[in-house]
Amino acid sequence: MYIIFILIAISVLVAAGFLAAFLWAVRSGQYDDDYTPAVRMLFENEVSGGPKTKKPGQK
């Protein structure tokens, strides 16, 4: 049954990893604007051949 110690340690570590990812996401400003990216991602599909796509990274 002592495997539970390891399992719990792993599960908490995984969760902590997600928490760190979340904190990083907030820090890098991904939660500052929750509207524009949703619109922006639709542009490329509607542009038919014309203007070439913009580089994906914004900064």
Added chain:
Amino acid sequence: MEAALQTNIQNCYHCGDSCGDEPIIAHEKAFCCNGCKAVYELLEENNLCTYYNLEESPGLSGKKPVSEARFAYLDDPGVEAQLINFRSDKICKLTFYIPQMHCSSCIWLLENLFKLNPGIADTTVNFMRKEVALTYFHEKTSLREVVELLTRIGYEPAITLADTDGKKTTKKSRTIIYKLGIAGFAFGNVMLLAFPDYLDFTQGLQHSFGSFFGYLSILLSIPVFFYSARGFFTSAWEGIKQRMVNIDLPISTGLLALFFVSLFDIITGRGPGYLDSFTGLVFFMLIGKYFQQRTYDTLSFDRDYTSYFPVSITVLKEDGEESSTAVRNLQVGDRIRIRNQELIPADAILLRGRAMIDYSFVSGESEPVEKVVGEVIYAGGRQVGESIELEVVKEVSQGYLTQLWNDTVFSKNEEQYLHTYSNIAGKWFIIVTLMVAAGALIYWVPRDMDIAMKAFTSVLIIACPCALSLATPFVHGHTMRVFGRNKFYLKNTGVVERLAKIDTVVFDKTGTLTEPSEAEVTYTGKALSDEQEQAIFSVLRHSTHPLSQRISANMKGSTAPVSAFQEFTGKGLAGEVNGKLVRVGSAAYLGVPADKQKDTLKTTVYVSIDGVVLGYYTFFNVYREGLKKVLSDLNDKKIAVLSGDNDHEAARLRELLGNEAELSFNQSPVQKLEYIQRLKEQEHRQVLMVGDGLNDAGALKQSDAGIALSNSVTNFSPSCDAILDASSFDKLSTFLNFSKKTMTLILLTFAVSLVYNVVGLTMAVMGLFTPIVSAILMPISTLSVMTFATLSVKYAAKKAGL
């Protein structure tokens, strides 16, 4: 093709405006004006026509061409440095506020700016904030070129004095999101560890790993206690220091009891503790806080005069050359030129030209004031008509308007509204809770010391008024969103509650009750023949004077050629039509004796033909559409009107408002403020002020709830609690009634949570409260309160037609 085009009512391909009788046809598309056509051609040349595919007619009307010379001040390194956020030897980064942004086409075009100007490296739009973050190579292009490009395609950035003041917009606080994330993380994990307690068949597991799970839970809860929940403790402590009980006090006692009882239980090995409930509670309550904090980023509610003033002004040098200068650098003695519709930024003396100054925003007077050469013109007025030359007599920071703004009565600290519903409820809540807890203690101590302690702490735990603290933000947050959909934007959720208590409504007249751009014109005097009317119309058409334009806008028909047209500043016009001398102007100009003048308080324009005075025109304010309905819906409240104008409209207002309304005229900004103060202090009324101009700023601030009415919400409006789009003015009474209804909804939500509390308290007093009961009862009660609040507001909004 041609025929097909003409049968349709043509709308501009670019901006969607009606093209009128003569659309400009180019590239098989119709345009309303050359400005729109030019933008289209520019975009087509650069292969940017996707702009038109994303949305129909996305463009902005190019009807008002602006001289690009006015951006010359952007070449000034000082101004540039104040606007730019970051500069390296290659690139510059800055953020523009572009209020015109309105659709996904706008986002697309703005993010493809680099195709129009290769010097621009990158643009990123934040649509909610209506901001564009821009990076450009300063060797290839200049700030001025970037701004000019934006202006040319219709997205002129709003650069105001506030931007150059060095006040950079504060970044939205992310603290609440961090807190929420950490609380959520801890909640999930602690609940997982507490799971064995919930089920019977895992008893063995609990037995062997109980203390390990317990200590791990403590470890996970510590950041929640010290970081996520800190806001509740500090707020409660602030309350105690001011000898006030707010809603955070019972929350804090509940949280403290939960945390320390759990700590004690785990360390002494008595049981698993309630840390799952603790972290869950903090998480849910932070969601409520997050809701409460969501505001309208794009709207600014705390603007001062600096965002009203332009950044640059045309200065005339000694040799008559024009140059653009930042308003900040304006000095006494500078000669400036003000064009039609431009603001006067500093107190100045008129040197040349005919000044018609529209002070409506500053003083509330509806008619432009005529000034003659040599008179002092105060800052804040807007020139209507031809361009004028002025000499600055006071620096911007010393001007009349600036002084007015800095007056201490205006900058009075906003009162703390501590008597909110939830705070009052919180006060009673803690009294009842403490009484119940004490009762349980008294009952159990002689019988069983152990149960006594348990009952006491569980009462404190279960009575945590999370439902109370959630009901208000959820109901108010949803109400705010319902209002926002209807173009009524609140500064924060607290305003809903203040709106609900309003029993007195004070209106400003000019621009609030009346339509600022319109006036009704009536003619009094001898009846005019068609021929005479045509002659007057023809003469008026030649004048740019605002009064002439208002009269001619109300006349129809064709014009006849006018000869010997003359305009006399401050007096009137003269011209010959078909051999007849037509004169239009003031009573004095036409020689009407003073004792025969009628309606002296009103603005009048007399007309004469061949020296015979025929009659005069008078101007009436046009009241906003829906005003009657709003006023009749508000009949249970006291209504007052404060006007900076004279009382020539008194009779009409009386008719509209009824006999009980208080009407005050010729009110200065300070008098308005004092009036509100008197209502509040002497009659203890809850006052709602509705105004639109700087002259109402003090009153708006002084009132319990100040609503600024604006034709365009992104334009400047004085500091206020809420901004109402003029097109939604007719819904004002509905908004007030709806806020009242939301208070009932909050009470209902309280009732829902009361049921849970009674169940929980009963168990707690009997000493039957266990971690499992807490783990079930707490999430259910919070979730049901959230759902009830959300659904009930939605239903009520639907019923109220919002």
